[in-house]
Amino acid sequence: xxxxxxxxxxxxxxxxxxxxxxxxxxxxxxxxxxxxxxxxxxxxxxxxxxxxxxxxxxxxxxxxxxxxxxxxxxxxxxxxxxxxxxxxxxxxxxxxxxxxxxxxxxxxxxxxxxxxxxxxxxxxxxxxxxxxxxxxxxxxxxxxxxxxxxxxxxxxxxxxxxxxxxxxxxxxxxxxxxxxxxxxxxxxxxxxxxxxxxxxxxxxxxxxxxxxxxxxxxxxxxxxxxxxxxxxxxxxxxxxxxxxxxxxxxxxxxxxxxxxxxxxxxxxxxxxxxxxxxxxxxxxxx
Numbered sequence: 001x002x003x004x005x006x007x008x009x010x011x012x013x014x015x016x017x018x019x020x021x022x023x024x025x026x027x028x029x030x031x032x033x034x035x036x037x038x039x040x041x042x043x044x045x046x047x048x049x050x051x052x053x054x055x056x057x058x059x060x061x062x063x064x065x066x067x068x069x070x071x072x073x074x075x076x077x078x079x080x081x082x083x084x085x086x087x088x089x090x091x092x093x094x095x096x097x098x099x100x101x102x103x104x105x106x107x108x109x110x111x112x113x114x115x116x117x118x119x120x121x122x123x124x125x126x127x128x129x130x131x132x133x134x135x136x137x138x139x140x141x142x143x144x145x146x147x148x149x150x151x152x153x154x155x156x157x158x159x160x161x162x163x164x165x166x167x168x169x170x171x172x173x174x175x176x177x178x179x180x181x182x183x184x185x186x187x188x189x190x191x192x193x194x195x196x197x198x199x200x201x202x203x204x205x206x207x208x209x210x211x212x213x214x215x216x217x218x219x220x221x222x223x224x225x226x227x228x229x230x231x232x233x234x235x236x237x238x239x240x241x242x243x244x245x246x247x248x249x250x251x252x253x254x255x256x257x258x259x260x261x262x263x264x265x266x267x268x269x270x271x272x273x274x275x276x277x278x279x280x281x282x283x284x285x286x
Contacts, residue, residue, distance in 0.1 A: 016043045024050045032078050045085050049074050062092045069187075070180055070214045071096065087184060110160040122154070125279050129162045132237075136166060144204070144237040146270060148245050149279035155241040158279075159206050166204065175199070176206040179224075180213040186223060196223070200230035206239035211248070215255035221262060228269040238273040246276055 016039060019025045028050060029039050039046065052074040055066040062071050071093030076085055128145065136142065147155045156176070163174035177199065186192050199205060205227075213219060231238050242249060246267065253263035 012040050012043055015047070016040055019043055019047055022050060024054065028076070032076060032083070034083070038083060042083070042085075045074070046076070049076055049085070056090055059090070059092070062096065065090075065092075065214075068214065068216065069184065070212075072184065087187060110157050110164055121280060122158075125158060125277055128275070128277060129158060133162060133165055136170060136172070138203075141235045142237050144206075144239040144274045146240045146242070146246065146274040146276045147279055148242045148249075148276070151243055155279055156206075156208050159239050159241065163204055163206065172203045174204040174206075175202045176208055178208045179210050183213055183219050183223065196226065199227045201234065201236070204237050204239070205231065206241065208241050209243070210240045211242045211244040211252050215253060217255075217262075220253055220255070220266060225266060225269070228266070228273065232269060232272055240270065240274060245278070246271070 025046065028046060034042075052067050056073055059065060065071055067073065069087055071090050072087040073090055074085055075088045076083065125147065132142065132145075145159070147159065149155055160176060163172075163176065166172040167174050175198070182195075182199075186195060207224075207227075228238070244252060249270075250263050250267045253266050254260055255263075
């Protein structure tokens, strides 16, 4: 028997021995009528399921979420001869998604003629958007916008309005993505390559609510880092909305490991791609 295989098998056996001490783990495997071989193959994932469920028991909201994928539980599924795992949104995430859908429906209809120009705090941003629209040209290298500011101030609506005008009148392909949800979608490896290539090459991309996601090396370096690097290389305008300033976003990207170098690398790409503006205004979601 291969030595490394033997070592790995012994490690799994040890994990299983420890897992059996947890009544919740025992209850889980009994509920799905798993064989010892199935349990041994999936012991780490099964432990993650138990941990995920426990994290949710006394959670009071997304701001307290301790699960690796914000607002999602890891759940097992058994269908015929297949036993696998998937991510399921918690009740707080479902509620947030409902709110985002109603906001998305509003932004879907956004037009520049509908922008409220009476708020003086928005004048600078509106002028920037007007200038970008008037001067947009595929042959030019143009920076996008990093628009940070207060919750509900209309950041996404403003960029949606710009994108719709460019799409309709200048035949530009545009995409606005909510980054935390994109990370969930990209967990489906069948979609990963197709989705990533699209985000890397669409004419105009807006990454909405950057900084709201949980940071991992995969989400920061492999997903976001790859998208930004490709768009830098192709000179494609890229936009961001966030409740965080650039300085706060850099701290966010350091993650639990406090990896300043990798966080700085992401921020260099964002700064290269965008101009930084702040929008502090009334909460328009009311």
